Amino acid sequence: MSEKVIYVKNLVKKFGSFVANDNLSFEVYSGEIFGFLGANGAGKTTAIRILSGLSKPTSGEVSIAGFDAYRQTEQIKKNIGYMCQKFSLYEDLTVKENIILYGGIYGMSKLLIKERMAGLLAKLHFQKDENRMISDLPLGLRQKLAFSVALLHEPKIVFLDEPTGGVDPITRRQFWETIYETSSRGITVFVTTHYMDEAEYCDRISIMSEGKIVALDTPENLKKQYNAASVEDVFIKIARP
Amino acid sequence: MKRFLGFVKKEFLHIFRDYRTLFILFGIPAAQILIFGYAVSTDIKNAGVAVLDVSHDEITQKLTDKIFSSGFFKRTETLLNYNDIDKAFKKGKTKAVIVYEDDFGKKLISEGKASLSIISDGSEPNTATLITNYTTSIVNDFSMEISGPGVKNLVKISPEVKMLYNPALKSHFMFVPGVITLILILICALMTSVTITREKEFGTMEVLLVSPLRPIQIILGKVMPYFFLSFVNVLMILMLSWLVFGLPVKGSIVLLLAECMLYILMSLTLGILISTVSKTMQQAIFISLIGLMLPTVLLSGFIYPIENMPKIYDYVSSVLPPRYFIVIIKNIMIKGTGFMYIWKETLILTVMTLVFIGLSVRNFKIRLE
Amino acid sequence: MIKAIESSGVTKSFGATLALDDITFSVNESEIFGFIGPDGAGKTTLFRIITTLLVPDKGNMKVLGMDSITDYKELRKNIGYMPGRFSLYQDLSVEENLNFYATVFGTTVEENYELISDIYSHIEPFKKRLAGKLSGGMKQKLALSCALIHKPRLLILDEPTTGVDAVSRSEFWDMLGKLRKYNITIIVSTPYMDEAIRCNRVALIQDGKLLSVDTPQNIKAGFSRKLFTVKSTEKYKLLKTLRKNQEVLTAYPFGDSMHVTLKNDSSEKSVLDYLMREGITDAVIREADAGIEDRFLELMENGFKA
Numbered sequence: 001m002s003e004k005v006i007y008v009k010n011l012v013k014k015f016g017s018f019v020a021n022d023n024l025s026f027e028v029y030s031g032e033i034f035g036f037l038g039a040n041g042a043g044k045t046t047a048i049r050i051l052s053g054l055s056k057p058t059s060g061e062v063s064i065a066g067f068d069a070y071r072q073t074e075q076i077k078k079n080i081g082y083m084c085q086k087f088s089l090y091e092d093l094t095v096k097e098n099i100i101l102y103g104g105i106y107g108m109s110k111l112l113i114k115e116r117m118a119g120l121l122a123k124l125h126f127q128k129d130e131n132r133m134i135s136d137l138p139l140g141l142r143q144k145l146a147f148s149v150a151l152l153h154e155p156k157i158v159f160l161d162e163p164t165g166g167v168d169p170i171t172r173r174q175f176w177e178t179i180y181e182t183s184s185r186g187i188t189v190f191v192t193t194h195y196m197d198e199a200e201y202c203d204r205i206s207i208m209s210e211g212k213i214v215a216l217d218t219p220e221n222l223k224k225q226y227n228a229a230s231v232e233d234v235f236i237k238i239a240r241p
Numbered sequence: 242m243k244r245f246l247g248f249v250k251k252e253f254l255h256i257f258r259d260y261r262t263l264f265i266l267f268g269i270p271a272a273q274i275l276i277f278g279y280a281v282s283t284d285i286k287n288a289g290v291a292v293l294d295v296s297h298d299e300i301t302q303k304l305t306d307k308i309f310s311s312g313f314f315k316r317t318e319t320l321l322n323y324n325d326i327d328k329a330f331k332k333g334k335t336k337a338v339i340v341y342e343d344d345f346g347k348k349l350i351s352e353g354k355a356s357l358s359i360i361s362d363g364s365e366p367n368t369a370t371l372i373t374n375y376t377t378s379i380v381n382d383f384s385m386e387i388s389g390p391g392v393k394n395l396v397k398i399s400p401e402v403k404m405l406y407n408p409a410l411k412s413h414f415m416f417v418p419g420v421i422t423l424i425l426i427l428i429c430a431l432m433t434s435v436t437i438t439r440e441k442e443f444g445t446m447e448v449l450l451v452s453p454l455r456p457i458q459i460i461l462g463k464v465m466p467y468f469f470l471s472f473v474n475v476l477m478i479l480m481l482s483w484l485v486f487g488l489p490v491k492g493s494i495v496l497l498l499a500e501c502m503l504y505i506l507m508s509l510t511l512g513i514l515i516s517t518v519s520k521t522m523q524q525a526i527f528i529s530l531i532g533l534m535l536p537t538v539l540l541s542g543f544i545y546p547i548e549n550m551p552k553i554y555d556y557v558s559s560v561l562p563p564r565y566f567i568v569i570i571k572n573i574m575i576k577g578t579g580f581m582y583i584w585k586e587t588l589i590l591t592v593m594t595l596v597f598i599g600l601s602v603r604n605f606k607i608r609l610e
Numbered sequence: 611m612i613k614a615i616e617s618s619g620v621t622k623s624f625g626a627t628l629a630l631d632d633i634t635f636s637v638n639e640s641e642i643f644g645f646i647g648p649d650g651a652g653k654t655t656l657f658r659i660i661t662t663l664l665v666p667d668k669g670n671m672k673v674l675g676m677d678s679i680t681d682y683k684e685l686r687k688n689i690g691y692m693p694g695r696f697s698l699y700q701d702l703s704v705e706e707n708l709n710f711y712a713t714v715f716g717t718t719v720e721e722n723y724e725l726i727s728d729i730y731s732h733i734e735p736f737k738k739r740l741a742g743k744l745s746g747g748m749k750q751k752l753a754l755s756c757a758l759i760h761k762p763r764l765l766i767l768d769e770p771t772t773g774v775d776a777v778s779r780s781e782f783w784d785m786l787g788k789l790r791k792y793n794i795t796i797i798v799s800t801p802y803m804d805e806a807i808r809c810n811r812v813a814l815i816q817d818g819k820l821l822s823v824d825t826p827q828n829i830k831a832g833f834s835r836k837l838f839t840v841k842s843t844e845k846y847k848l849l850k851t852l853r854k855n856q857e858v859l860t861a862y863p864f865g866d867s868m869h870v871t872l873k874n875d876s877s878e879k880s881v882l883d884y885l886m887r888e889g890i891t892d893a894v895i896r897e898a899d900a901g902i903e904d905r906f907l908e909l910m911e912n913g914f915k916a
Contacts, residue, residue: 016414039775040746093251104247139649155659166772166801168648168816169907177769180846196776200865201845218867230865235776418654444697451661451691452714453683607682609663 002029005157005188006051011060013046016053020046022211023060028190030156033183035199037231038208039239044192045161047208050161051190053077063154078107081150081158089146091135095126098134099149106153113152120148140171147178151187158182160191163192164198174196176201196232205231261350269531272455276539279551285371286314287548293320298346300330303356304383304398308339309572313375330362330405331578333568337361337372349387354397363407364575366415368546373402404441406491406575413486419543421478422563425501427533429471433512434525436463442522447609460598464509471505472498491577500573500587504566510597511562517604535564565589612675612894613846614639614764614795615660619669622655629655631818633669636755637795637811642786644809646798646902652818653799654694659769660797661691674763687715690762690794694769700742704733704752707741715760725792726755729785754785758794765789765796772801783808786820803903814906821909827900833900833908835859838878839867842885842893851888857881869904870895 006028020043028034030145038044049055051064052075062069065079082088089098101121121127124144134142143163150158151188164172174209176198182188183203190200199205200219207215215222215238219231228234257263290308294301309316313483317335320326329335340358342348349355359376361369377400384398407414437459449459459474473497482488512529519525539545540554541563548557558564565586572578580587615637622630625892630652637643645653658664662682671678676685689914696796698707708730712719723730733748733755741752750770757765771779786796798809806812807826814821816827842848845863852861852868857876862869872881878895885893 039777040773090251091256093254096696097251097254101247101251103246107244162773166649167805169653169903170911171648176863177849180849194773194775197865201863217791232776236780239775239777260813436750443700444693445699447693448691448697448711449662449714450663451689453687453712453716454714609658610665 002031003032004028005065006034006190007061007063009115011047011049011062012058013043013049013058014058014166017241019211020022021050021057024213026206026213026216027186030188031183031186032204033191033202035205036190036208037199037205037235037239038192042208043211044100044208048159048161048190048192049237051079052080052082055121060180078153079155079157081155082161083150083158084161089134089142089149092133094131094133094147095121095137096206097131098137098145099152099169102149103152108153116152116154120152140167140174143167143171143175144178147175149202151182153209157188157190158187162194164195166191172198190192196235199231199235207235207239214238249282260454265527265531273535276535279554284549285368285375287315288313288337288368288372288546289317289335289548290314290372290376291302291317291326291329291338293323293326293338293340294345295343296341296347298344300346300349300387301341304341304380305339307383308376309377311375311379314372319513327362327405331572331582333582336361336365336368337376339376347420348421354399356399356401358401358403359403360403361561363404363410364571365430365546366404366407366410366412369404369407370410376400377402392496411487414488414575415544417482417486417488418574419541419567421482422504422541422543422570423537424478424566425471425475425505426511426566427530428474429467429505429508430512430515430533431529432467433463433509433524434515434519434529435512435522437513437516438519438525441520450607450609456602456607460513460601462606464490464506464513467509468502468506471509472502475501475505478532488574490574492573492579496580497570497573500566500569500583503587503594504562504569505588507562507594507597510594510601513516514604517601517606536561540564542567562590562593612639613637613672614674614679615643615797616640616672617660617669620650620656620659620666620671621668622664622666624642629818630659630666633820635813635820635823637797639795640790640793641810642790642796642798642808642890644806645797645815646801646803646806646812646906647799647815647835648801650817651815653815654768656799657693657766660768661689662686688763690757690760690765692757692765692767692770694772697755698741698749698753701740702737703740704744705737705751708756711756712759717760719759722759722761725761725789726758728788730755730757740767746774747781750778750782751785752773754782756862758789761792761794763794765794767796767798769799769801771805779805796896803901803906806902807864809881813904814909816906816910821906829902829905830900833905835908836870837900837904838870838872838894839894839897839898840881840885840895842868842890844890848885848890848893849883851890852881853880854888855884857884860907864903869898872889893911 004027008027009025011021012019013023024047036048049060050057050069052074053064053069056070056073064076066140067075067079069076090217093101096117100113101116121130143227147163164175179189179191193199203220204216204218205222206213217225221233222234226234226237228237292305293303308314317327320329320338326338329338338360340360342356345355345357356378359373361373365367380398380400404410440449451456479490515528516525537543540558541561542558543563547558547564569583569586572583613636617636618634620630620633633656635876647653647658655664659666659678660673665679673685674688676686701748702710708719729751733751736744736748741749744752754770771782779802786798787808789796809826811823811825812829813823817914822832840848840852848868849861849863852858852870857880859873860873882893882895
């Protein structure tokens with residue numbers, strides 16, 4: 001029985017009188033690849049910020065990796081990895097400097113950072129390039145690097161916010177293979193994307209529209225339910241009122 | 242703690258890799274020290290002094306020689322009558338006039354006392370005070386010299402001091418026009434320097450370029466609104482100066498406003514020129530503020546008279562628009578001069594404006610490289 | 611009939627980076643022509659050369675029969691350009707933005723309203739709202755309206771659908787389709803391969819080179835091998851297993867199935883048997899038609915590696 005790593009019940013987030021998240025309820029299990037979809041402005045970013053400990057809910061129960069989203073946001077941040085759109089590495093620092101920086105921020109010991117860095121660089125075949133400036137690297141490589149850095153401290157959950165935007169089709173698929181591999185190690189991957197075909201790679205997906213979750217199931221089941229040939233068709237049917 | 246240090250290390254790395262910031266961090270203080278050291282001087286050197294001598298005798302000659310051989314003063318002209326004094330000051334080169342009374346020498350010998358007047362240009366109170374003090378002490382020296390050793394009754398030459406234009410020697414007669422000069426150029430240049438650069442940064446410039454709009458239209462179009470708004474600003478500033486500081490406008494208000502608008506136009510086009518060379522708004526703001534503020538405060542004659550500075554600063558100052566505007570504004574407000582005395586400065590400002598516009602149009606990149 | 615665009619040998623570098631390498635193609639009038647390729651492929655650089663904002667190092671670019679370097683003034687009156695970043699005035703309202711662009715091009719909103727009415731009607735209820743406060747989809751529509759308001763002969767849209775959800779993207783292409791009757795030539799760039807079929811002709815671009823220029827149908831037909839789809843519930847295991855198989859040439863995840871090509875003479879059955887032996891019992895394998903993305907991947911593999 002997989003452990004629940006994300007538990008959300010009746011989550012509400014209001015900004016003044018505007019309800020950005022309207023009674024969201026869902027659960028995500030360890031090792032799952034969970035796709036979080038929705039039109040722009042549907043409330044995805046708001047929800048992700050709450051799940052990653054960056055903001056607090058207005059009401060409802062939210063627990064991430066066993067930590068409460070109201071009172072334990074610092075522990076949440078320590079136990080998750082986060083990769084925001086495109087990349088979050090400093091362009092005027094080298095690969096090595098970025099890894100050491102983030103390792104320090106995650107509270108890892110120098111020894112551990114060194115160990116993990118060696119493994120990371122080996123996996124990406126990047127051992128000789130640890131002193132290259134991030135700004136010199138092509139986009140696809142930056143993407144992969146950012147993802148690896150987000151996993152440096154081996155968190156239980158990693159949040160990916162549109163990680164494959166604008167990247168070439170081969171790199172995109174390589175990235176998803178890395179996601180598969182990560183999930184097979186028991187790490188939960190919570191990902192948002194605008195590429196509908198990527199939604200198909202997920203174990204389960206949810207679709208948000210106007211602050212609410214309007215669909216939550218495996219891609220296969222949703223396609224059957226809405227009589228659609230692809231997730232894109234499901235999306236077009238239900239993501240907009 | 243480790244986290245904190247890791248973060249500090251990152252910040253250091255950012256700074257050292259940003260060469261522009263480093264230059265500002267170390268370059269500007271160094272430049273400041275050098276400029277400050279030389280430009281700022283409260284001594285007098287080469288202050289312009291004119292002489293009105295109706296007596297024309299041996300003693301006045303001797304005293305005059307002594308005054309000018311001190312090295313502090315430079316003889317500007319020899320005046321023939323009292324009415325010429327005002328004109329001399331308005332020309333700007335003379336900072337003080339020494340007036341000997343009739344039959345100075347005779348009176349001194351027969352009565353043992355004579356008087357002379359030191360009339361100083363009060364619109365620069367600091368300089369005026371210094372000139373007066375220096376002159377007075379030279380005159381007293383002279384008194385002692387001609388009295389001879391061991392004489393009981395000193396021959397007395399009593400200098401009568403008069404500050405023209407600013408009898409109470411209010412220092413804000415010096416400061417406020419200077420502050421007006423400084424504020425107008427800073428604000429105007431800042432406003433327009435940001436506006437073009439902002440379009441570049443936000444991306445709207447790309448779309449503007451792929452349109453029938455010509456560079457000159459874009460440039461003048463950006464200057465126009467600020468021109469009208471600045472007029473309101475000028476009125477407000479003059480109003481405040483008058484109400485709060487009691488600063489008069491002795492000369493023609495119409496002329497003053499016209500000159501202010503010229504200066505504003507010049508500043509706005511200078512801002513546009515800055516924006517054509519700045520890639521980011523941050524750069525534009527930097528150049529406008531830092532690049533203009535210091536030279537204006539130190540080198541335009543605002544606080545420290547240009548005559549007191551080494552010659553090289555005089556040359557540098559001659560390309561600074563504020564230098565000319567300060568002369569104009571002080572003349573009109575404090576000395577009440579007409580256009581005749583400030584036509585040269587006005588012309589210079591006009592030419593500068595046209596040059597800035599011309600350079601801006603030329604620099605304006607019609608393509609993205 | 612003059613060509614809307616004739617590019618010959620266009621090359622452009624920025625410092626040491628070669629952004630465009632010998633780009634040669636042409637676009638016919640009234641076509642919807644798409645440039646498909648990822649970030650860094652050179653799409654924006656190429657568009658900037660077409661819109662006269664950049665000058666090529668080598669080669670020649672003719673737009674609407676005019677030279678892009680010497681005739682830039684005239685060209686800039688005839689092009690509607692919507693650059694990549696959102697580039698309308700965020701602090702002006704919808705209405706004010708539209709009026710501004712109409713006036714700058716010497717026309718009025720009323721004069722060409724018919725052209726944009728379909729598009730503008732979606733955002734008209736918000737016409738007093740500041741552009742900065744619009745949603746991504748609405749900003750797109752406003753930007754398109756502003757680019758069209760002076761009835762340009764050539765419309766150039768740089769990644770108009772990037773970062774926008776699938777529904778808005780679909781709507782956007784519907785709107786472009788409706789513009790055809792006005793004989794406006796439309797050039798669009800996009801990283802989304804599936805948008806290729808909405809164009810009359812398409813250029814695949816990667817790393818500054820054109821991989822292929824043709825109709826979407828012909829590009830698909832250019833796929834040199836047989837394509838198979840393989841489905842199974844255990845996607846990752848399927849992928850790894852397929853890659854291990856000697857008979858498999860390429861295996862790529864494509865949504866809910868894998869797209870697989872086999873080495874010559876291999877058959878589906880032998881692959882299926884192999885999968886069974888490896889413990890994947892529910893695999894379904896079928897022959898399929900290649901899509902644009904399959905062809906793109908093939909072209910990339912054949913020597914245009916990223």
